[in-house]
Amino acid sequence: MSSREADLAYELLLEHYGKIVADVARFLLQNGWQPLKYIALKTNMKIDQVRKALCLLIQHKLAKFHVRKKRLVEYEIELRNVMAILFHPKFIYTAKLLYGDTAELIVEETLQHGIIQMSTVIKNVAERLSDEAETLKIENAFKDLVKTHFLQRFVQEAEIEKSENDDEIVPNFTQKETDLYLIPHLSAECNFPLKRRRSNDGNDEPQAKRFKSDNGDISALEDDGVYWSVNISRFLQFFRDQSIVSSVTHRYGTSCGEIVRAMLRISEVTTSANAPTTQPISGAEISRSLPQKLGLPVEHVDQHLKLLLNDDEKIVELFDDAGGGGLYVVNLKNSAFALSTATVLSYVLQRYGSKACRIFRLLILKKHLEQKQVEEFAMIPPKEAKGYLYHMLAENMVIMQEVPRTPDHAPSRTFYLFSVDIQRLSRMLLVRCYKTCTNLITKRKDLNETNRRILEKQERITAIKASLQDADEAQLEEIDEIMTSSERTTLSNHQHCCNKLHTAQNQLLNTIFVLDSYLNSLGAE
Known part of the structure; x- marks a missing residue:
């Protein structure tokens, strides 16, 4: 850290x-x-x-x-979960994109509470929608999120460790993998208004507990003690899959991108977040999973798979060639390396120019080169190539290694080899991204503090307008005149600056995610 x-x-x-x-x-x-x-x-x-x-x-x-x-x-x-706060808006937007507005509210409610019961989520979302008829729709959206592992159960208290001479009790939380996505069934009377009710006989004990004591087993309707939380790893896995699909689509076209998307979708639930590859998938299964509107026959699917297999980045690999068609996997580790390399190359291009980027690509391809070899292969004049090379060396973008031919390390009898270490550069750029993100947050807070009086005034004007629903245009214009023209100009500039800061932060999050995913893939080995 x-x-x-x-x-x-x-x-x-x-x-x-x-x-x-x-x-x-x-x-x-x-x-x-x-x-x-x-x-x-x-x-x-x-x-x-x-x-x-x-x-x-x-x-x-x-x-x-x-x-x-x-x-x-x-x-x-848990530092990784703290850093995931940056992606909470993307989590909410992803839920909306996949399952609609109801799922968006469910994920937002879960993130606000950390851990929460399913019944409480449905109750709170139903209150926000102000429609009791939406309760079944909310429950179905919740189940969809659980089935695709975007929500999971919070670990349960399995046993209590207590020593003989110790008065303190420390809970030990464990959970079976098969129980993480087990959805409790809520009865109709529990759905809305979804509050714990007292029985008519005056027994204050929860219904689920009374059902257990009367029948001797746990009821399928029980919701007490079952808490849910957002599965951060699953959301990050979804973002990673989207990045891989976008990369393949940009490189080979829509058809290859849809094939890789189908492979990732088939194994999205069965593949763990730290797995190096997806589950093996046959060509016929990939063909069946493709959208009908794409209209790709099996022969064309095989041709596109062969094209992906011949790619230098090895994003798609042949797992087993037995049985004719063969089994294919998406190599997630190679994909993370390819995305990280593309991000570093983009940084070099923007900072040092196209010729320096050409030299950088050459070093990635050839691994180790002398200065003279760089000049020849890159087809750049020696003086210019030397300037770019040593400029990147001074800023730690490339590495120089001395290989002496004699024990005295004389410069005339020593090879000076230049190379690139993507892992080191990814870590260095990630630290810079963290610094930039901190500066953006600090700048936004400073802007809000500087213009706090004008922002509070704007909020008061908005509240007054909302309270006067039957006001005519003359009254509304009179209310608007509370804020002077200079204050309106300052407010407009403030909103413009905040929008630019939010846009910069969103773009920065994509870079942070790519670099962090690559470094985590190395740590998972």
Whole structure:
């Protein structure tokens, strides 16, 4: 973890959860696993404040805990989940894109609560829609999200560890893989208004628990204790698949892109997020999964698969050639490397120009080259090629390795080989992206603070207009005149700057995602 990453995590937590939570998280990021009392001591906070901050972080899956010694519980920040806060708007938009407005509200409600019961989600979304008839539609959208693994159960308390001389109880949370996507069935009376009801006989015990005690087993209608959360890995996997499809489509056309999309869609649920390849798929199964409007016969599908197999990037590979047609897989590791390489090349092109990018591509292709070989292969004048090469070397974009022919390392008898390390460059650019994202957030906060008076005035004007629904145009114009022309100009400039900052941050998130996915694929080996 770099300091830039920690700074960005602090800014995100400060913006969404407040200063106390952000300060506790920063201390844990700097010091690793720490107990509650030590956190309170070093952050100069009350224990109750730290306890509430940790509860909030744990509920949103931003922190975890374990028992290190007797009666000593330690906490640590889940940095990857904290950084995923950047992608929360994309999570919500993706749910809307795939399953409609109802799914959008479900994912938004789940992200706001961290972990939440299915019945509570349906109740809250139904209240926001103000339509009891939408309850069944909401439940179906929730089930669709669970079936495609965008939502999953939060781990359940399996057992309680308690020593003989210990008064403290530490829960141990475990969950079977098969139970993560098991959907409870809600009865009609539980669906709306979806509140825990008292029975007519005066028994205050929940209905599900009474059903269990009366019949001796857990009811299929039980919802108590079953909590759900957003599956961050599944959303990131979906973004990765979309990036791969876009890359193949840009390189080979729509038909090849749809073939790769079909392969990824078939194995999207059965392939884990850290798997190096997808599940093996036959050509016939790929052909059946393609959209009918594409109109590709089996022969053309085989031709496109052969074209993808001959690609240098090896995104699609032949898993098994037995049985005639063969089995194909999408190599996710090679795909992440190809996307990361394209991102680095784009950076070199924008910063150093097309000729420097040509030299950079040449070093990626040939691995190691001397300066004279670079000049010849790149077909660039020696003086110009030397300038580009040493400029990139000074900024750590290329690496120079000395290979002496004699023990004395004399320059005249030493080979100087230039090369490129994509992994090192990806990590370096990712740190720069974190710094840039932190600066964008800080700049946006500074703009809002500078123009806070005008923004509050605009909100008051909007509230007045909303309250006067039957007002005529003359009254509305009179209300608009509360804000002067100079204030309107300042407000317009403020909105323009904020829009540019949001656009820059969205574009930056794509770069962060590509580089981070590649580095994570290397760590999963």
